[in-house]
Amino acid sequence: MASIKDVAKEAGVAISTVSKVLNNYPNISIDTREKVERAVKKLKFVPNKMASALSSKYAGRIAIVIDQTAQETPIDEVDMRYLSGALAKAKELGLDVITIFYSMFKDWTHDDFCAYLRSESIGGLVMFGVSKDDNVLIKLAKNREYKCVLVDADIVNPSTSCVWIDQAQAQYDVISEVLKTDNVGSMLYISGKQNGFVTDYRTEAVKRLCEERGISLTVADGEFSEDRAREITLNEGRNYGMIACASDMMAIGTISALTQMDVFKPVCGFDGITLMKYVGNHVLTVKQDFYGISMAAVDELYALMHGSKGRDIKIPYEVVRL
């Protein structure tokens, strides 16, 4: 109800003065600042976001873009952590957020997307789960028209940053940990989707590790799918000393296959999702702090929107047994 005009009247100053106080402009006497702050408090004034977004070129509004379909899936946990972290950090930084799910723009062109962003006065976006086929999002990130932060996709330019864990090192580490106790001569690696940005890094790391250790390696495309991993394991699992999976969900598929086949082999996963605690049987995995990653991503977007240049940011991870 109370507007900046009311505050001005109450404080006995001009509207612009109030605005300056609100936005921490320099050259405001301590006296007027206090008068204004008292008035703000008294009237419980909160600036209207629509009005400020409208009047200023700089919009503190960002979009969180998440790869969430309406399908049933047991790993909503990841997206939810991403979202929680992003909203929390955004609130901390005073950014306004709109949430966009992939399903909402699946038939939009690049222009449609840009028009939408403009209509919402969006100044930057954080994108989760972008794959190499997501043309619209990738074009957005490469265009440099908007500030972007990609999680798990290494597109970096002056206005685009990437936030993720060190994929290669993490994959290397978790398998190394398995090898500490299980000395195997052959390994089956069930990789993630070929169009994923992380897949190559992880796979290369596995190749390097196996070469170093003299382990014979076979790579199968598990598509990040539990069922696919189960199938692969049923077909070929028997022939290898251990099975490494590029995601926990695939590890779960693999474990269920092994159980069904009634054989035991070391298995490891990647992600550290909670579901593993229920069905993982103490499997080694890479624990990612999705919440923290998301906070870091929003932090970085904030920085980009304030002039810093795009870069590649690595977040810590942990190898754990779940």
Added chain:
Amino acid sequence: MASIKDVAKEAGVAISTVSKVLNNYPNISIDTREKVERAVKKLKFVPNKMASALSSKYAGRIAIVIDQTAQETPIDEVDMRYLSGALAKAKELGLDVITIFYSMFKDWTHDDFCAYLRSESIGGLVMFGVSKDDNVLIKLAKNREYKCVLVDADIVNPSTSCVWIDQAQAQYDVISEVLKTDNVGSMLYISGKQNGFVTDYRTEAVKRLCEERGISLTVADGEFSEDRAREITLNEGRNYGMIACASDMMAIGTISALTQMDVFKPVCGFDGITLMKYVGNHVLTVKQDFYGISMAAVDELYALMHGSKGRDIKIPYEVVRL
């Protein structure tokens, strides 16, 4: 980039005329309408949401309020379904959405909350997971200042609706289904949180059912907690013919306890979450369509914001084995 002014110029009409076309006002000649639509298409014009929210009292902006903490929990699935459904329906209806997590306003007063809603030009809200202690949210719903739709909380007044499944009937049905194959003489019911709106309805239904069937009933407060249910089951589970749980997570706790005790007893849950498929062992449960519930809630909010009166809406459910 293109504004309504540009469209007006392109179409050779006044700004106000363009606005009328855009908002489907009456009394527009078919001829000018076409001219305007052509210009809109040509310039790829999309109206600025900030400006329209600012200029009109009616804001097609709603808030989705979700009880999501940053904690690790295996049932993010539910909140994610709620969110997906709400965003999808909102997009369909042309509503703008802001997402609010409980953690964001945990130390806000009612006034703070209202100020925030005003600052965001919010016209109505959908609230999920409200409990009887959530004073701020409840006051908001009872105040009638904003249009509200509560999911799983029966507060109904001219500007507030409730959307949920028939709690009593669902609880009654799922247990009846168990009783079809297992004829038990005694039952342990592990109920949900006492401050939950659904708890009493479910518990009363169980009491009624047991009375009808001549089954001796004991109710324990499981607080919707997996661990609490496990504990209760370990302590007292042995003494009953079956154990009914007011949520799937509690059913999972109960099952793990029974497994640990190496005893078998019929168990049933409530919700129908995906996790049950992994650890439920074919347990009977109530399958709620969270996505559909959420869509219905946003639909109802839209109706409220367009003049309809608050009411109690029941969504279908299913009894299934997971």
Added chain:
DNA sequence: TTGTAGGCGTTATCAT
């Protein structure tokens, strides 16, 4: 240091 005034992109009320 503070105030005046124009503008941001719409909507809505009047005239015409």
Added chain:
DNA sequence: ATGATAACGCCTACAA
């Protein structure tokens, strides 16, 4: 049926 024009609440040169 159409067009001026005043809000909406805030930001920001520019003046004072």
